[in-house]
Structure formats: structure tokens, C-alpha cells
Amino acid sequence: MTNLSEAAPHRLLGLYDSPFVRRVAVSMHLYGIPFEHVSLSVFRQMDAMRPINPLFKVPMLTLPNGETLYESAYILDYLDELACERGLAALIPRQGAERRQVQQLMALATVATEKAVAIEYEHKRPSELLWAEWTDRLRGQMRQAFAMLEEKLVGDFLFGNRLTQADITTVSGIGFVRYVRPDEWAEVASACPALSALADRLEASAAFQAVPIDQ
Template sequence: MKLIGMLDSPYVRRVAVSLELYGITFEHQALSVFRNFNEFAAINPVVKAPSLVLDDGTVLMDSTLILDYFEALAVPAKKLLPQDSLARASDLQVIGLALAASEKSVQIYYEHNLRPQEKLHTPWLERVTGQLLAAYAQLDGLLAEQPTKCPSLPLSQAEITTAVAWSFTQYVCAEVVAASEFAHVQRLADKIEGHPAMLKYPIE
């Protein structure tokens, strides 16, 4: 089994950490969708990270779909989502916000690093930045309301995805999202980033 993609992608990283916690043995192949486009395309013509090649050659893509597959296979002690419907909805709310924050951080990064400076679209950047800040404001509020929920042991998918998203945002656009303004998210990320599974797959 091979996980294809760079760990500087929050989507690739959340899958790598989660597979580690599920107890799944896999090989990580660090291919960039930019620098290694042709090599990546030979594995998955869509060139979408993460891509996961199962042992039978089936290629799965999109972090949420990949993790849904392994969550369904996991024994109860290894599951990363609650089985209770109310608790699951609460965690899915957190995950949705964290994934939205990841998406907006990626868009801001691409806008500044892939688009020529003279073609930057300020109204678009302002809109995306507002969405990013709104996602973290809601996340911070949820964590403030549930101070005993996070972090848990073992880690939950909500905690993994939140920490991965926050670390990625601080990695690519810390000047947009001031850590001091989202103290609850920062506190959670600091604790979760110290977990062995997170340390094994750092942003790089």
C-alpha cells in the first residue's frame, strides 16, 4: 500500500497520521503535484494528493474518502470517529471547519505563489481570507465551549484534522491568521503536535 503526496499538504498529512493510528502499514511516496507531475500522473492521471494505492492496485483519492474507507474497516478500539450519533455530528462539525480552513489556506498560498503578482485578484483574496478567519473563529469557539473534550487519548479525527489544519495555516500564511487571536486552537495544536504519530509525519 502506498500513500502518494507531500506532507506539506494538510490532506496528505491527516491521512498519514490517521493510517498510523489505525495500525495500517503503508509506504509513503513523497511526490509533488507540481515538481513530479508526470511521475504522479503515471500513478493517478488526475494527479490529486493524497492518492492511496491499495494492495490490489485500487487507487483512492480525497482524504475524507480515504479515511472513510479505513474508518469502516477499523475495529472499535481503533476508530477515530465516535459511534454515538450526537458525538459524531459534533466531531464532524469540527472536521468540516478544519477542512474549510485548510482549503482557504491553500487558496491563499496558491494565489500568492502561483499567480503572477500583477494578476492577483484582491477581492478574491479578501473573500477567502474572511472565510479562513471565520472557520478558525468558529473552531476556537467550539474548543472554548468543550475544554475537556480535546485532547483525548487516543486521538480523534477531529483533533488530528484541527491540529494539521492549524499547523499548515501557520506554515503558509501565519501573517493572515494571528495565533494569538485563536488561543484555544493554538493550545490544542501544541498538544496534539507532540503525539508520536504527528511527530512521525511532520510538515516538510
């Protein structure tokens, strides 16, 4: 467990090897929202997790008033609202075409990430139950989503000239693929040099460095 502040009023459950947990943690860091990180695995520490989160689905964010939030998209929505109340620019624009465009980039990043997670879960099966055709389908979808993001990346960021949640979600997904399936990432990286450079740059930034994937 890591205390990022003395008060630690928010509590984030889940390991940073989850790209969904990590994008929330990076966002909280960027917004300067202190939190306690409850670093428990949904697979290896089920007994410890059960009383906190019997759904075994992460991230889960506990608010200062005791409310619990599931589903990273909804958690990010809550964080954006909090940031706006504090006078900060939200990582997802609040309205209009900008909001839609950033959300659609996030949708691509989410497809890539969900398919990468599904590939990883396929490999948790006993070898006799592995389904090669299904894994190939997942791999094709993941690669397609990364290729579509690569096409959109013309400047330093995926949208406009500032960091948005599209970049954070994409790089959190890439971080996961790199960490758990480096072989898969090597193939994607050679086809997606701009995305690869974006990931290198953001992984070196303070917000990503603050939440190392193996913590």
C-alpha cells in the same frame, strides 16, 4: 519515499505539506496501519506523478488489492472501517449524534483548511494577476472557521475527552497555515489561543512527529 514497515501494503501518495495527505498519514499512524509514503509533489514532480496519478490530486491511497482511493474524507472512512474490524475505536464515531457532531467540527476545519490552501494558490499567480479582494474574502472565511472552532474548544479536545478526527483535521490545517503562511497564522493564533495550544500539543505527539510536514 519512506517505508514505515517491511511489508508496506498500503501506498500513500502526496507530500505532507498537504493538510489532506497529512491527516490521512497521521490517522494511519494512530491506527498502526503500515504504509509506503510516495513523496511526490503535484506541482514540481508532475512527470513522475503522471503515470501513478494523472489527476494530480492528492492524497491518493493504493490498497493492498491494487484499488486506488481519492478524496481524504473517503480515505478516512475506509481507514475507520479497517480500524473497527481490528477492534480499535474509530477516530470518527460510527453513528448517532456523536458522529454528526465530530463531522460538523471536521466541516469547520475543512473550510478553514480549504480557504488556507486557496490563499496559498492565489499567491502562485503572477503578481499582476493577484486579486486582493478575493484573497481578503478567503482570509475572512478561514479566520471565521478557526474562530468557530476556537469557540468549541473548551477542554483538551474538540469533542469529548478523547482525540477524534476533528482534532487531527484541525491541527493538520493549522500545520499547513503555519508552514506556508506564517504571517496568516500569527494573526489567527493571537485570536485563537486554545487552538494554538491544541496544535502545539498534537504536533509534539508521536503520530504527528512521525509525519513531518516538510517530508
